[in-house]
Amino acid sequence: MEREKRILLHCCCGPCSTSSIERLLNEGWLPVLFFSNSNIYPSSEFDKRYGELVKVASWYGLEVIREEQNHEEWLKAVEGHEADREGGERCSLCFGYNLRRAALKAKELGICHFTTTLSVSRFKNSRIIFSQGDVFEGFEEIDFKKKNGFGRSIELSKELGLYRQNYCGCEFSLGGGSR
Numbered sequence: 699m700e701r702e703k704r705i706l707l708h709c710c711c712g713p714c715s716t717s718s719i720e721r722l723l724n725e726g727w728l729p730v731l732f733f734s735n736s737n738i739y740p741s742s743e744f745d746k747r748y749g750e751l752v753k754v755a756s757w758y759g760l761e762v763i764r765e766e767q768n769h770e771e772w773l774k775a776v777e778g779h780e781a782d783r784e785g786g787e788r789c790s791l792c793f794g795y796n797l798r799r800a801a802l803k804a805k806e807l808g809i810c811h812f813t814t815t816l817s818v819s820r821f822k823n824s825r826i827i828f829s830q831g832d833v834f835e836g837f838e839e840i841d842f843k844k845k846n847g848f849g850r851s852i853e854l855s856k857e858l859g860l861y862r863q864n865y866c867g868c869e870f871s872l873g874g875g876s877r
Contacts (some may be wrong), residue, residue, distance in 0.1 A: 706812035712750030716854035725790035734765035736772035738867040776867035794830040801834035
């Protein structure tokens with residue numbers, strides 16, 4: 699693998715990863731998939747989303763690095779913001795938490811670039827995601843929503859028969875419509 703073309707891709711779930719991986723490959727990147735989502739609740743949902751990502755990775759012939767879930771640590775990171783509206787400060791803190799984990803993993807693996815699938819969702823503000831990622835060396839601002847990324851993720855999810863969750867992941871977003 700060419701060192702300078704490798705990119706660590708923080709993956710929030712299988713469906714969002716589909717078109718993000720496709721785009722990275724088409725642009726000449728060599729993605730290394732990283733599942734680090736301590737925000738996901740309950741743990742059975744974490745396992746289900748990981749399983750769907752494994753299906754996607756297999757389809758593309760890629761491996762997934764899975765970080766063990768530490769929901770208690772994540773809860774401390776967003777403490778005091780449990781009642782925030784979706785898209786508010788809690789989400790910003792969550793993005794920062796996940797991107798910090800990705801930055802640390804990229805550094806550990808000697809991968810110079812990293813990004814996240816979080817930007818593919820039409821329910822998430824890419825500017826907020828990027829403001830959290832830009833504090834880390836090697837973060838690539840790739841708005842996967844562009845070039846019909848969200849629509850393509852729906853198409854590919856149907857093609858692969860993937861489970862598409864109806865909430866962002868944390869217990870505070872249950873029923874909140876964030877995806």
